[in-house]
Amino acid sequence: xxxxxxxxxxxxxxxxxxxxxxxxxxxxxxxxxxxxxxxxxxxxxxxxxxxxxxxxxxxxxxxxxxxxxxxxxxxxxxxxxxxxxxxxxxxxxxxxxxxxxxxxxxxxxxxxxxxxxxxxxxxxxxxxxxxxxxxxxxxxxxxxxxxxxxxxxxxxxxxxxxxxxxxxxxxxxxxxxxxxxxxxxxxxxxxxxxxxxxxxxxxxxxxxxxxxxxxxxxxxxxxxxxxxxxxxxxxxxxxxxxxxxxxxxxxxxxxxxxxxxxxxxxxxxxxxxxxxxxxx
Amino acid sequence: xxxxxxxxxxxxxxxxxxxxxxxxxxxxxxxxxxxxxxxxxxxxxxxxxxxxxxxxxxxxxxxxxxxxxxxxxxxxxxxxxxxxxxxxxxxxxxxxxxxxxxxxxxxxxxxxxxxxxxxxxxxxxxxxxxxxxxxxxxxxxxxxxxxxxxxxxxxxxxxxxxxxxxxxxxxxxxxxxxxxxxxxxxxxxxxxxxxxxxxxxxxxxxxxxxxxxxxxxxxxxxxxxxxxxxxxxxxxxxxxxxxxxxxxxxxxxxxxxxxxxxxxxxxxxxxxxxxxxxxxxxxxxxxxxxxxxxxxxxxxxxxxxxxxxxxxxxxxxxxxxxxxxxxxxxxxxxxxxxxxxxxxxxxxxxxxxxxxxxxxx
Numbered sequence: 166x167x168x169x170x171x172x173x174x175x176x177x178x179x180x181x182x183x184x185x186x187x188x189x190x191x192x193x194x195x196x197x198x199x200x201x202x203x204x205x206x207x208x209x210x211x212x213x214x215x216x217x218x219x220x221x222x223x224x225x226x227x228x229x230x231x232x233x234x235x236x237x238x239x240x241x242x243x244x245x246x247x248x249x250x251x252x253x254x255x256x257x258x259x260x261x262x263x264x265x266x267x268x269x270x271x272x273x274x275x276x277x278x279x280x281x282x283x284x285x286x287x288x289x290x291x292x293x294x295x296x297x298x299x300x301x302x303x304x305x306x307x308x309x310x311x312x313x314x315x316x317x318x319x320x321x322x323x324x325x326x327x328x329x330x331x332x333x334x335x336x337x338x339x340x341x342x343x344x345x346x347x348x349x350x351x352x353x354x355x356x357x358x359x360x361x362x363x364x365x366x367x368x369x370x371x372x373x374x375x376x377x378x379x380x381x382x383x384x385x386x387x388x389x390x391x392x393x394x395x396x397x398x399x400x401x402x403x404x405x406x407x408x409x410x411x412x413x414x415x416x417x418x419x420x421x422x423x424x425x426x427x428x429x430x431x432x433x434x435x436x437x438x439x440x441x442x443x444x445x
Numbered sequence: 446x447x448x449x450x451x452x453x454x455x456x457x458x459x460x461x462x463x464x465x466x467x468x469x470x471x472x473x474x475x476x477x478x479x480x481x482x483x484x485x486x487x488x489x490x491x492x493x494x495x496x497x498x499x500x501x502x503x504x505x506x507x508x509x510x511x512x513x514x515x516x517x518x519x520x521x522x523x524x525x526x527x528x529x530x531x532x533x534x535x536x537x538x539x540x541x542x543x544x545x546x547x548x549x550x551x552x553x554x555x556x557x558x559x560x561x562x563x564x565x566x567x568x569x570x571x572x573x574x575x576x577x578x579x580x581x582x583x584x585x586x587x588x589x590x591x592x593x594x595x596x597x598x599x600x601x602x603x604x605x606x607x608x609x610x611x612x613x614x615x616x617x618x619x620x621x622x623x624x625x626x627x628x629x630x631x632x633x634x635x636x637x638x639x640x641x642x643x644x645x646x647x648x649x650x651x652x653x654x655x656x657x658x659x660x661x662x663x664x665x666x667x668x669x670x671x672x673x674x675x676x677x678x679x680x681x682x683x684x685x686x687x688x689x690x691x692x693x694x695x696x697x698x699x700x701x702x703x704x705x706x707x708x709x710x711x712x713x714x715x716x717x718x719x720x721x722x723x724x725x726x727x728x729x730x731x732x733x734x735x736x737x738x739x740x741x742x743x744x745x746x747x748x749x750x751x752x753x754x755x756x757x758x759x760x761x762x763x764x765x766x767x768x769x770x771x772x773x774x775x776x777x778x779x780x781x782x783x784x785x786x787x788x789x790x791x792x793x794x795x796x797x798x799x800x801x802x803x804x805x806x
Contacts, residue, residue, distance in 0.1 A: 267459070334531035337498050342545035342596075343519040356535035 196420075199413040207409040222414040232395050233387055234415065240306060241374055241391040242422060247310035248373035249366040253323075255314045256365070257358055260323035261350055265336055282317035286378065294382055308383050309391070313373070319365045326361040327354075363430045370426050374419075392419045447509035447599040447632060448474040449495060454504035456490055456656075464490045465656040468504070477626045477633040479647035481640060482679070487656035488636045492602050495634060496525050508600060524593030525602040529609060530585045532577040532592070539573040542592045549596075556595075563591040566625070583614045590622070594629070601626075603635045607642065619645055640680050644668070652676050674724060674803040677796055683729045683760060685796070686770040690725040692718045701725055704766025706745050710792060714806050718799075723806065726796035729760070729771045734778035738789035745788055747772075752782045761786065 199207055202216030226234055263275055297308040331354060339349040355362070377393040384390050390398075396419060399412050449472040456465040465487045472478045480488040493499035494506060497518035506513045513521060524545075532541050539560060546556045564570045567587040577585055586606060593601060603622070607615045623646050626633050637643055643650045644664045652659040652667065652675070660672045664680075671677035677685045690701040690708075698711040699719070708725075715723070733739075747765040759779035763770040763786075772788055780786045797806040 332529065332531065334527045334529060335533065337496075337518075338525070338527060338531040339533075339544070340498070340518045341496060341523060341525050342592075343548040344544075345519075348548070353533055356533075359535075 193420075196413060196417055200410065200417040202410055202413075204408045204410050207413070218410055219414075222408075222410040225408065225411050226414045226418065229399075229411075231387070232399055232415070233390070234392075234395065234418065236388050237390055237392045237395045238418070238422070240389060241393075241419075244306055244309040244380075244391060245370045245373040245422075248313040249370040251310060252313040252316040252319045252369040253362045253365045256316050256319035257323045257355065257362065258350065259320050260327055261354055264324060264327045264331070265333060278317045278320055281315070282321065290379070290382060293379075297383065303383060304385050304389065305383075306389060309376075309380055310373070313369065316369065319369065322365055323358065323361055326358065330361075331357055367427055367430050371423055374423055448472055448476070449600065449632065449634065450505075450507040451491075452505040452507070454494065454506055455502045456487070456494060456499065457502045463502075463656070465494075468656070468658065470651060470658060470661065472632060472634060475630050475632055477623075477635065477646060477648045479635045479637060479643040479650045480653060481637055481643040481650055482653035482659075484638060486653040488638075488653050489604055490656075491653070492525075492604055492634060492636045495600065496523055496602055497521050521600075522598055523600045523602055524596045524598035525604065526586075526589045526593050526606045528605040530577070530589045532585060532588055534577055537574050537576055538569060538580070538588050538591075541577070541588055542595050544592070545596050559595040559597075560591075563594045566594070566628070567591050567621070582610055583618065586610060586618060587621075590625070594625070598631065601629070601631050601633045603633065605637055606635075608637070608639070615642075622646065640682060644680065650680075652679060670805070671726075671796065672805050674726075674798050677726050677798070677805075681728060683771045683773065686727045686729065686732070687798075688725045688727065688768050688770070689722050689800070691722050692720065694719055700742075703768070704745065706766075707742050708790060708792060708795075709742055710795070710797075712797070712806075715797070718806070722800050724798040724800050724803075726798060727770075727790055728794065729773040731791040731794045732770070732772035732774070732788045733791060734772070734774040734786060734788055738791060739787070740789065743790045743792055745790065746785055747788060749780060749782050749784055749786055752779060754779070763788075 194213075195211065198213065198215050200222060201219040202212070203218040203221065206212070206216050206218070226232065259278070263271060293308070293312075294303070297303055302308050335353055335357070336349055339353045340346075344352065375393060376391075377397065380391045380394055381397070384394065392415075396412070396415055399415055402408075449470075451468045451470040454465060454468040455463065456468075457463045468487075468491065470491075480491055482488050490499055494501055495508070495513075497513065497516060501514050508521060508523070533544060536544065542560050542563065543556050546559065551559075560573070561570075564573060567590060569584070569587055569591055572580060572584060572588075577588065580588065586609070589606065606622070607618050610618060619642060622633075622635075626646075635642075635646060644667075647664060649661060649663055650667055651661045654675055660667060660676045662670075667676060667680045671680060671685075674687065678687070688703050690703040692715050693700045693702055693707070695707070695709055698709055699715045700707045700709050701723070703725070745765050747761075747763040747770065749761050750764055750769075751762040753760040753762075754776065757776060758773055759776050761772045761774060761779060763772055772786075774788070798804065799806055
């Protein structure tokens with residue numbers, strides 16, 4: 166028989182959970198509160214009560230000619246969305262290739278991809294910049310999303326998910342039903358992979374959205390800058406122009422799309438889409 | 446419609462294991478053939494070669510008169526029902542059934558008609574909008590059958606389709622599949638390891654072991670005239686009793702001696718075996734407890750280890766002269782465990798096998 170959790174245990178569990186929730190949400194709260202306060206107010210110290218400078222901060226962020234926020238949001242959205250789509254689709258395609266087909270050099274191919282996984286971005290950055298300069302892509306958005314096609318971590322996640330949730334009988338059934346290999350991938354495999362695609366799309370979107378390193382190396386035009394570069398530019402503004410309220414406002418603006426993407430995709434993160442198709 | 450012909454077909458996997466060494470088989474048009482055998486006997490591989498899911502290492506496979514070795518599964522005009530259903534989990538029952546038709550660009554009206562027809566036969570009409578996960582095992586299996594039916598294939602392939610169902614549903618689906626075969630008049634190839642399924646459904650049964658066809662015949666012939674020990678033991682439940690017996694000359698004929706029994710048989714084929722040991726095969730129902738079968742020298746007095754009362758009849762697990770046997774006798778003639786019983790062997794129905802080659806004599 167199951168032991169009923171005691172009253173004290175429940176109370177402790179709730180206290181811990183409340184603490185964790187507080188730790189997670191407190192900083193968001195401070196961020197939003199500070200976005201509504203002016204620079205001198207923020208300098209005075211920290212407060213739980215929102216200030217009255219929300220519109221002022223918003224206007225000063227939007228009207229700053231050196232910080233093209235709207236184009237920054239647009240650039241970030243383009244780069245992050247394309248990164249998410251390319252990373253998930255092509256990683257799923259690669260994983261499917263290695264999972265569903267038998268061919269020579271299958272194992273070496275897998276090992277090779279895993280080796281790329283352990284390579285830090287910083288190591289290959291100089292080579293990468295050299296390459297895109299030669300290809301004429303320096304100071305364009307392409308180098309920010311095209312490399313997402315080869316995402317070893319996403320590939321590995323997709324591969325593991327296929328092993329647990331994609332029975333090869335489904336692929337065989339589709340083949341017998343007259344489906345071509347590519348059609349099978351798009352119409353049978355992709356729908357079954359939806360939860361994995363959603364999770365990885367969120368991760369890819371967020372990591373691309375927060376990416377500072379590569380865009381800082383690649384982009385020099387103000388109109389092509391993404392949000393992280395703009396935030397950094399604002400923070401490093403000279404002493405006279407430095408406005409904390411403005412910085413907090415820009416960061417607040419920057420997290421809104423991420424929250425929207427998360428809410429939009431989280432409903433797809435349901436386990437067991439493949440349940441029922443094949444008897445385990 | 447089409448028959449299927451295997452000509453010296455070999456299947457060797459990449460790791461060098463040969464599952465099917467040399468297969469020659471001719472399945473006639475509109476025939477219901479069951480491939481049966483223990484697991485690992487190559488029956489599923491054979492079916493998958495027909496489907497094109499498994500490549501053929503050597504030899505030729507024909508469907509109708511077309512050589513199929515290099516033809517892709519989608520161009521073979523076959524339909525297959527898998528052991529674990531393999532329904533598309535994200536599509537409704539209706540969409541599952543029309544998946545192949547959409548690819549074949551069948552007009553919408555016709556598609557609807559076909560699905561209606563199949564759903565009516567299989568009793569799936571109320572479930573057409575449901576997803577597979579909202580169906581029971583039996584319903585899912587029927588959807589899998591329906592998906593195959595609507596395609597109007599030349600050949601129907603079924604890979605252990607009933608093994609995931611419970612006993613009652615299995616019996617029900619068995620008769621449904623048999624009826625379906627009669628109704629569709631298509632060639633059916635059915636793989637199972639269950640000899641009851643094989644016996645009840647097949648026009649002909651192909652018994653396989655280690656990738657080699659042991660016997661390919663009608664159910665009745667397999668039962669009455671098994672060609673070797675393996676087939677004799679595999680077909681029939683409870684399985685045939687095998688008793689080592691010595692052949693002696695007795696008058697004009699021969700006698701089979703085991704324990705203190707000597708059974709007179711009139712079989713001239715036994716001549717080369719005089720003085721040697723052969724295997725005597727007796728089906729459990731050919732051991733009779735009824736007095737009218739008792740004759741001269743055909744009665745054994747066996748000890749009952751265990752008795753299983755089945756209602757109309759009893760299975761008696763016996764021990765006689767150090768050999769184990771099973772008898773299937775009418776309940777009212779049966780005795781209890783730990784007693785002795787006299788049983789008559791029906792000499793007309795016995796089977797004899799060479800002990801070395803295991804072939805029927």
